[in-house]
Amino acid sequence: MSLSQMLQLLRRNVSSSRSKNVDILNVASQIAREMNGIKFTACKNGRDNTAMAVTLQQVWINIGENAVAIVPLFRCVKYVIF
Numbered sequence: 840m841s842l843s844q845m846l847q848l849l850r851r852n853v854s855s856s857r858s859k860n861v862d863i864l865n866v867a868s869q870i871a872r873e874m875n876g877i878k879f880t881a882c883k884n885g886r887d888n889t890a891m892a893v894t895l896q897q898v899w900i901n902i903g904e905n906a907v908a909i910v911p912l913f914r915c916v917k918y919v920i921f
Contacts (some may be wrong), residue, residue: 840869842873845866846870849866849870852866864891868899869899
């Protein structure tokens with residue numbers, strides 16, 4: 840997916856009426872990586888959302904850079920978190 844397509848997807852997700860749209864975090868993370876940028880997550884309680892963002896980032900890095908299959912990786916992450 841091109842950068843412009845990802846930006847359009849981000850705009851659609853931001854303007855959607857969906858409550859707690861986690862796709863925003865996912866797409867923004869992909870855009871930052873595509874632009875060789877950095878991403879940080881700050882949330883009101885400083886714990887839950889940040890932990891989810893870090894876990895999501897770790898999953899995408901393992902899928903993209905280490906060619907790890909997505910299903911076994913999610914099982915592993917789920918086991919570690921829960």
